[in-house]
Amino acid sequence: MDDQHRADDEQQSDRTAVPAHPSELDSVVVHAVGAVCRRRARVALPPGGRLRLTGLPQVLDGRSLRARVLSGPPGTAVTEARLEPVAELRSLDELPELHSRLKAAREHESAVRERQRLVLDTIAETTALRAVPPARRRDEPLRRTPADAWLELAEFVDERLTRLHLRADELAEELERAEHATETLADRLARSSTAGPARPVETSATVLLTLTAPAPANSRPEDTAPAPAPEIDIELEYGVPAARWVPAYRLSYQQGSDTGRLVLRASVAQRTGEDWTGVRLALSTADLERRTDLPKLRSLRIGRSQPAPPPSGWREPPAGLSDLFTGYDAVGPRPEPRRSGPALVGAAAPLPRPVPPPAPMAPGGAPLAGGTRGGVQAFEAPAPSLGFAGYGGPPPAHPGAPQPGAPLPPPAAAAAPAPLGRRDRSARRSAAGGAAEAAFADEFGAAAAPPAPPAPPAPGATLLDYPTLVLAGPDEPAARRGTLHPTAPTRPTFTGSTLSGLPLPRHAVPPRASAGSFDHRFDAAAPADIPSDGTWHTVTIGEIPVTVRPEYVTVPSVEEKVYGTLVLANGTAHAVLAGPVEVTVDDEFLLTAALPTLAPGGTCRLGTGVTESVEVARRTELHESTTGMLNTSTVLDHRVHVGLANRLGHAVTVEVRERVPVTPDSEIRIEERADWHAPAVPSPECPPSSRLWRVELPPGGRAELDGGYQIRIPAGKAIVGGNRRN
Template identity: 75%
Template sequence: MDDRRSTDDKPYDGDGRDNGPDTGQDNGPGDGRHHPGPAVPAHPSVLDSVVVYAAGAVCRRRARVAVPPGGRLRLTGLPRVLDGRTLRARVLDAPPGTAVTEARLEPVAELRTTAELPDLRRELNDARESESAVRERHRLVLTAIAETASLRAVPPQRRHGDPHRRTPADAWLELADFVDERLAGLHRRAEALTRELELAEHRTEVLTDRLERASTADPARPVETSATVLLTLTTPTTPDETPADTADSTTANTTDLHIEVEYGVPAARWVPAYRLSYRQGSDTGRLVLRASVAQQTGEDWTGVRLALSTADLERRTDLPRLRSLRIGRSQPAPPPSGWREPPAGLADLFTGYDAPGPRPEPRRRGPLAVAAATPPFLAAPVAAAAPVAPAAPGGPRFGGVLSADEPLPPPPGFAGYGAPPPPPLPQPGGPAPAPVLARRARAGGAAPGPGAAKAAGSTNATSTSTSTADTPGSPEAPPAPDAALLDYPSLVLAGPDEPAARRGILRPPAPRTSFERTGAALPPLPLPRHAVPPRVSAGSFDHRFDAAAPADIPSDGTWHTVTIDEIPVSVRPEYVTVPSVEEKVYGTLVIANRTDRAVLAGPVEVTVDDEFLLTAALPTLAPGGLRRLGTGVTESIEVARRTELRESTTGMLNSSTVLDHRVHVELANRLGHTVTVEVRERVPVASDAEIRIEERADWHAPAVSSPDCPPSTRLWRVELPPGGRAELDGGYQIRIPAGKAIVGGNRRN
């Protein structure tokens, strides 16, 4: 997407008026003056829907406009931090033949008066002015205190021959009384001003904190930059219409167009949350899906259709390509690489620019000057850059910081379209060309990576390898530029200030640095308790959840809870006890997902019989899955466990040692309804075939082993009526041959 301003655009102030010198009159073709086109009308857009992904969001705005004269219009209201690579536009419910042919982002400077700033900003400005005035008054009082305290009676200078004078004690005392009275009044004023200054500072701190937490959609400064999108439309015309008739008919046409603009914003994220309501005696429950959403995109999401997705916006979508391997001299023709010969006359493109002579040497600037040239709303998130190698001799071209006036290094693989071709490929079994050896020497002998392989293939027809040309039946390989040069929308044209070898050549833009993306990403937020990021809990699958009602989420960068939908689940209460570890009974809710939607991991507020019970961590529940949710210790169900060990010998000559373990468990239900209790015990697992273990109980092993229930676990399931009791007896025998028994090591529980 080309974000540069076209030559026929005039300055625009955001209200649809033309600020250029055009008077709207046609002076004829022979007056020798420039005749700009008509003003491009501006139309407001309304945010309609938002899809929040694991990181970032996709927003859709809609506008209802009349058919613009000339097929060009502007849409306002876009945020400043949108990703320009994701900008798309289309026409909805339009006559056949109407389409968007170009969508271009343009910055617009907006001047805000004091009355247009938010009330919180005005209150903060007033509070700062009041604090400054009180601080100045406090400083003046402290200065007056210091000057008054320094007042001293100075006797006159005694001349030679003058007699001694009596000290005027009354004057000294009057001066002391005056100083004391004056200091007492000043100290009272200073104390009052100190309290007033503390209150003013506190009010300023409170307003500053409120402003930092406020929405970033409100204007914060008198002059701000906003984003607009310039659209170029095509409208249907008849073949016999002239251009003048077409313009008149387009102007007179009152058909409204529904235009939708889609763009991505990086500063948004969400995590799932739930509320589970259950009534005792019922086998179903209400699981309400809620979401904690945070966004700082520069626009408030008010009354939007909200959807949540676990997908990643930056994931790859291209399919891997597996090339065939053939044995023999005849090879298939290579696919076209996209290489085009440079146009004729490229060297004379900037002849007129160089005619006046060399330009004066500009003042060298730091690396931060590069970021200042890019508007903040055009800064797009990019993947994390690879670690930069240490700077090598030879200037910043081989590492280190690149200054704003330093020419950019050529991209890996090829310098650009129209640049000289790279050196030829090294032949198998033959010596590598000198430039290749030099590059390997600078790289320390490292093996070439994928970029080097692509660079090796970037040769023209005159530098094709000799062995390929001599081999009969082998097609000639065309030049293959680097993959970065095939991304045509992102390529930029080297201007006249570039070195002569790069002028007029298309090349990838310089990678954006971290300071260019300041404010475009959401600041780090602590996750709510028990919250899990959606990409972690979703696993290999992606899910989308659409909100049942419009939502409001301000752009303040904090978590906001939004109700999304209700998921019907089946709930069955059960109780679990492991008396060998702890003689307590824990309550659980067995939740079964009978829908075709997944339930992601997150915090859940459990409500039983309209009474809040606790907040627990709900695990991920796939469609058709079954999970347990613990609700804590149930004091109304009692459990007790006793064990007994008997050791004896058996067999001829007492050749085997028998360890008889007996387990006795007692349960008592003090609740007013029937409960199901699962008792978990364990048996040893033999690692020697000669050691036998015989179980003596009606327990059973778990159907599927898990970290909570390993294969050695044994289960009892008992139903207890209200006030009922149950006794469970179990045990096992361990038969150990005499040669494998440990003396004194058999008495263990």
Template identity: 55%
Template sequence: MRAERARSWGSTLDAVVVYAQGALCRRLARGSVPPDGRVRVTGLPRSLDHGSLRARVVDGSGVRVTEARVEIEAEPIGPGTPDELQREVERLHDECAAARGRRDRHLSRIEEIRALHPVPPPRKRDDPHRSTPVDAWLELADFVDERLTGLHTRLVELEEALRQVEHELAVAEDRLARASTDTPPAHVRTTVCAVLSLDGTGDVEVELEYGVPGAVWVPTYRLTHRQGDGSGRLVLRASVAQRTGEDWSGVRIALATADLRRRTDLPKLRSMRIGRRQPAPTPSGWREPPVGLADLFTGYDAAGPRPATTTPSAAAGPGAAPVAGGGFPPGPVPPPPPLPQAYGGLPALPVPGGTAGASPEVFGGARPDVAQPVMARPGRARTGGRPLPAAPAGMAPAAPAAMAPAAPGRAAPPPQPPAPAPAPVAGPPQPSGAELDYAALVLSGPDEQGGRRGRLFPDSPSDPVAAEYRRRAEAVAALPLPGHAVRPRESAGSFDHRFDATARADIPSDGTWHTVTVTEIAVGLRTEYLCVPSVEQTVYATLVLTNATDQALLAGPVEVTVDDDFLLTAALPTLAPGGVRRVGLGPAESIRVTRRTNLHESTSGLRNNITVLDHRVHVELANRLARPVTVEVRERVPVTSEPDVRIEERADWTAPEDGAGPEHHAPGTRVWRVDLPAGGTAALDGGYEIRIPAGKALVGGNRRS
């Protein structure tokens, strides 16, 4: 018992990096290395990607990790840890059914009382009519009315009680649906652990890194500004939702815009040929087996057999049926049949519909009904990338029709002669498509059979329980986004950014949005007032943001607070490092603008063959604020591409420089910048003349716009 406890280490989730979809978690475990060097680190989530597990020693001199693999265990939950939410829902279901039954019985009683009415006795044909005393009718009516009054009063109480219970049941069901997936859903707890092999002695601290699906995030901002101040506080926050199966409690959060599932293998460069077209050569994927591969496991075999394990994960195979809670039924599973050897000791992998066995062949011939092997290079236990479905090892073909038993009462069909073996194909072995996907191949360990260990094979199918966990986790990608929110993969463009939170955070695994404060970003702020009186005679207040950091600000909603008063929630566009953008704050009612225009048409030239359109613009501004402001007034003059048509401007406005401001301007834009003192006014006069030759002038039409 003491040795078993020393072999199992607990772990603590320390840091999480949330990507555009999915997350990369880091756990820390500390303990003393046992004599056999094998430890079991518990606490891993059920939805983790087994191929993403990495382990390293962060504190321990001379100790290194030589092996890391994932194992799954199932154990019953003790009576001291009941599922309170599930029991509450079941109790309220029973209470709701009882309240509904009481209400229904009371309704039936009301119908019985309502059906009471006087029934005269049957009268024979010769009997005279008899009179009924009125007092009896009235007494029966009073009795029915009194009983119905009491019953209806009681019915109101029963319906109110039923409505209350139904409300409590709806709340409990909603809490159960939103509950953290970190709690086990059944009476069997399924735990995932990492089995490590350590080389060395002493106390060490081990870091485990693994990827999980079911985590998304979007950026949000809070902007605080004081009028008259040239700076402000922009706080970057993040709305994070995760359903990974474990609660993130007190972890360091980092947010990245990269795609965690994007493959990072190098592209294949195809050669370019000049001349007659030739078919692209198909890679063989086969090479000679390394010399001395079997000798690498001599020391491992000399150490003796490993102790037998009774965990459900060791007994579970690809075809094992899961039990409640994600476990597997106990009992050993027979090992797969030994694989035949072909091509000088290389394993021949079976494929669906093919032949499980193969006889040795000489190099230069290949069996088309046998998938060819892919040799392994000693090194990593698994390459990254997406796994592809492949046939399990040891798959045998279906029984031929000649071996089917005869039906009763019918003569057995004559035995069919065996089909002739196909002729060997000349050339080197040709692996299947699954075996050529090198990123999905798994290196068999030393515990595999002699024909498999040390070689690469397609990954075996994952168990359906883990697939169901991953399906539930990936459902958070379909959550509706908050207002003005944009997914980071869309707003980041072709660049990837990472933002580290300054404080630890708590995010439960409930699949709902949680807001986390990331960091404070230094931005330059200035207030500008903008108006385009030719379109609308209203002055708008704007904030001009300057990104003074070396990271981009992603698009998302920003809550603007001016002078400690919440103003509005606006949409912040993506702001590159050093970029400038304008955020609108709405109309400024304290600044008024008025615009008047005048058009005078005349002719000029020796023969009056030039039409002159003289446009005059008069703009008046009034500042009713208690502080000076700067107002930018925008006008627009016509732009022509005809050399004979001339436009002469008569105003002190200026043309904005493209790229110098926070936005691009349309051709012909002109700008006035006016400094208004507190309570002051200003008048602006401008205009332009359009000189059009008589041959290009239009007769009639609107010449004022």
């Protein structure tokens, strides 16, 4: 017991001896889901080469933790970075003001509710007041009821109920106001930043760094004053899951100009437990969880199967590993630690280590290495555990097999049949078949085939991932202690860690859906401030130079109105991702539209609404006749007349869209008589049957467009429902 307390005291003193230094958030790269944060700290080089950095959020992914020395004495490097939780005690003054206000509001609401309950109980008691006459004896004559007493009692009850009901109404209004105040404060607290402390006792994340310090220079004997410790600049890099971004834009255009100003304004939301204040912000469309390993193309062999060569990185188990803990076992069971009081503030409580799932068993009783991928258990050759310094340890024995040095089970227990799985039954049938073949060979004198050599043990992929291996201590089972075993990775749990339930702004598109197979990065031009409240915040990233050309489009056969559009051309090397765009024309806000993805060198058309100053009118004529010597063909002559008028003070370009009929019948001929043209690239807006006019109208100018087509139908062909006329 004393040894245990002495070890705990030494651990606590070692923890407090390591100097702690704060770190500041320097830059953040927000990905499609998640973000990569970089912190910097300038500290003096500790004499022992160990220091602790504080200020990290609790939801960081420990697998992504990286540390390096940016500047310092030559030879200084980080050899180990370990993430350790530390419990901290907060006073009431350090908690946010909203917490104390919400607590006071809830106490006030509870007090008002209790007063209302007492008043309602008093009303019920007063309402139940009744005059009870005294009991009459048998020989006593009937007595007259005093009416004045009844009236006084009724007046008393009525007056008291009036006052109580007024008080109940006042308390009901006060309770309604108190509930509203509590709900408002609770909503504000839910929407507030999660960076500050929320509870009196919290666990904060710290990083314990081990540095390699350079050798001290030879000092002269007369130099008695110690030299000051040199300063080093350390950078920490880690990933956080609770961050998202979607692109948004602002387009400014001046009429009469051929260029516009497209500003990228991203909407960023994060709930990482720390406020991003004055950080260098960058946006990336890449996925943090994307695959990086190349697929392996294995060779196809015809013939007997050959065992795969064992991977490098492991060695055979050392001899006498089981004798290493003989002295520990001879001492006896370990005493339980004494729990006399609460844990010391600032000490990191040991976290429960997750127990790995039991490994699948081979027919021989050895577990099979491998992992579960895609819901299917991948089995490999039996894999030994790794021992000290990378040496392989003995493979774990079957749970039912006797441990080394343990007494053998009694015969009855040993003979008890165990339930067999599919692999065990297959192995038993294979063994029975082999015995039958050997007996057949002995009986008929045939030479029995030599037994196949056992396959060499090969560790699985999990046993070669050395950062995730943990050395089993002496308290583990005899088959595990002294060897390295993989543990399930512990990931931080946080409510809404990916902000998947956060609704997107209108017209917003996730960057992974609009970027396609390419990844882009956009760096903000100025530092940004984004609180950790889980709501969208608009941040200006930079300006994208685009070419803007105004055009007007009309479809007079459907609607005699002219619509204004802006044709955007992207001449940069970066793609313009899809998202909402606020259009401003002549410094006046016009509308918010959906901007499609614009690849480098691509163009798109953005509608701005109906333009009343450009007029359009359309009229049609139809002439029906027959041709041929025997009137064997019907000719339908369609003529289209479109008139345009420009009432604006500058020249405009108008695109008029018409249509012609199409037919799969080769005997029906359609002849066009106009100077229009078909669209170069058909689209849902302009199908192949569309025909386009492009007209330049000067200020106050007019234009008349004439077009048409003829449909020649043989007499043997008839249109169902008669000839269609516009």
